[in-house]
Amino acid sequence: MKDEKTEDQILDAAEKVFQRKGMDGARMQEIANEAGINKAMLHYYYRSKRFLFEAVFSKAFSLIAPEINRVINEDIPLFEKIRKFTHSYIDFIQKHPYLPNFIIQELNRDQDFMNVLQKKKGFPDFRNFRSQVEQEVHEGNIRPIKAEQLFIHLLSLNIFPFLAAPLFKGFLNIDDNCYKELMEERKEEITNMIINYLEIKE
Amino acid sequence: MKDEKTEDQILDAAEKVFQRKGMDGARMQEIANEAGINKAMLHYYYRSKRFLFEAVFSKAFSLIAPEINRVINEDIPLFEKIRKFTHSYIDFIQKHPYLPNFIIQELNRDQDFMNVLQKKKGFPDFRNFRSQVEQEVHEGNIRPIKAEQLFIHLLSLNIFPFLAAPLFKGFLNIDDNCYKELMEERKEEITNMIINYLEIKE
DNA sequence: ACCTTAGTTAACCATATGGTTAAACCATTA
């Protein structure tokens, strides 16, 4: 009759510590302290630091991947899709500010992780989006563009400003609140830019 | 009559290791091995891991900052500036692929670093760019846009695809060469998108 | 009441790691 209390507490604590400090910077003892639980329990439930880390990473990825997948594969017009993605993604990240940096960082540290992730269900499927874009181009509704490039534009404009927040705050010399307002504005800013680019003018 | 041979060898080795593994993942012994030099020498010349790291980080930043600064503050028309920045930045990063991730990562790890950097000479100055954009908007040459947003667009579109290369390769399911071609195409792709957005249509 | 078993703890272990030191090396110079 085990209740998952301890196991979950550990995962929650590990999430906080790993996402703030990364695999290399995190300490098992710190995770134990954060959870208010004996360090041996981390090994009892998760065996090793690496396994615990993978549990955290998988959970993080399976939180963010559907967020991308959902909108990208919805059966709605392209322009609406772009607007919806931007709005919901920015809202999502405001709630999980450590996530993008965590994912990007660890994916760069261990390139093999991507191979593991690709095999999991729920991994974003790009094909639907590609054919939608190709269709629109073919019908002459939008300017010729590779779906890949559009996809990269979309994610870059949405994700990078959060990743590079410290950098931009420094460059632009603005404070946290001011930056947050900029991010809010970007929902429409990004949408407009992309749509404006895709639209064919007379 | 000291020649700087050893000191430089250490810095070069430290650069490689720190940029690949980050502050926490790097080992002093590994840096020593990479340099083919006794570990004690690292402390002899750089005192501690932290100081050595800061030397590497400062050098990295002082490599990339002028790259941004130079084009952004050049006295040329805005559209030309955007094209030039994109082309030269992408070329630059192809030569230093570890740089963006290194900078972003360590800036997120230690927010204080930005304060130190801001005080150094050569730190990018955004004001010139801002007034240029404001001027163009005022004269009705481009659509109304905050200079900050344009700046964020520009950097996001240019930098993120390199940071998130493993992610995109996974999502799009393409190999290294194919991805490199996409990056090459982006020089014009990004330029066109931004300029197209800024241009006022009838 | 006693046994079993999952859960929990404090103490412990082996190793990795940043850092130090004392002695050796070697080129310059008095």
Place this chain on the structure above:
DNA sequence: TAATGGTTTAACCATATGGTTAACTAAGGT
């Protein structure tokens, strides 16, 4: 050639760290 002083090395040190263990606790079942 002997003294000087910057440079280099191997050995060493203290501590941090991931991981293990043996004993203890408590709940459920008999």
